[in-house]
Amino acid sequence: MPDHLLIFAREPVPGRVKTRLAADIGPEAALATYRELLALTAAAVVAAQVPATVWLAEAPLGHALGSRAEVHLAEARPEWPGLPWRVQLVAHSLGERMAHAFAEAFAAGAGRVVIIGTDCP
Numbered sequence: 001m002p003d004h005l006l007i008f009a010r011e012p013v014p015g016r017v018k019t020r021l022a023a024d025i026g027p028e029a030a031l032a033t034y035r036e037l038l039a040l041t042a043a044a045v046v047a048a049q050v051p052a053t054v055w056l057a058e059a060p061l062g063h064a065l066g067s068r069a070e071v072h073l074a075e076a077r078p079e080w081p082g083l084p085w086r087v088q089l090v091a092h093s094l095g096e097r098m099a100h101a102f103a104e105a106f107a108a109g110a111g112r113v114v115i116i117g118t119d120c121p
Helices: 019-025 027-048 094-107
Strands: 003-009 052-056 070-073 085-088 112-116
Touching: 003 027, 003 094, 019 027, 052 094, 085 094, 094 112
Parallel strands: 003 052, 003 112, 052 085
Antiparallel strands: 070 085
């Protein structure tokens, strides 16, 4: 049973990421900080060489989800080279989203599962 790493992230869009920081330094500077954190996290995940999936809290711009609670999007993302990613609707609480992601990873055969965020790579 392989281990699995789940990375909880947000779509890198000004005003949607690092909102408390943005109040002091502005949304563009906060976005630049978030993008750097994403890059550091992605590098650490690739270096760990464990199966991993990125879970976005909202759909990327231009992707309509309709009534589906999540969708697996196959196209590559520059923020996550080579990593699969999924979307969960923001209507759920963080705890519910975490429980769902854990349940799905275990159902897929993972022996141990860890969730990390992107704020402290």
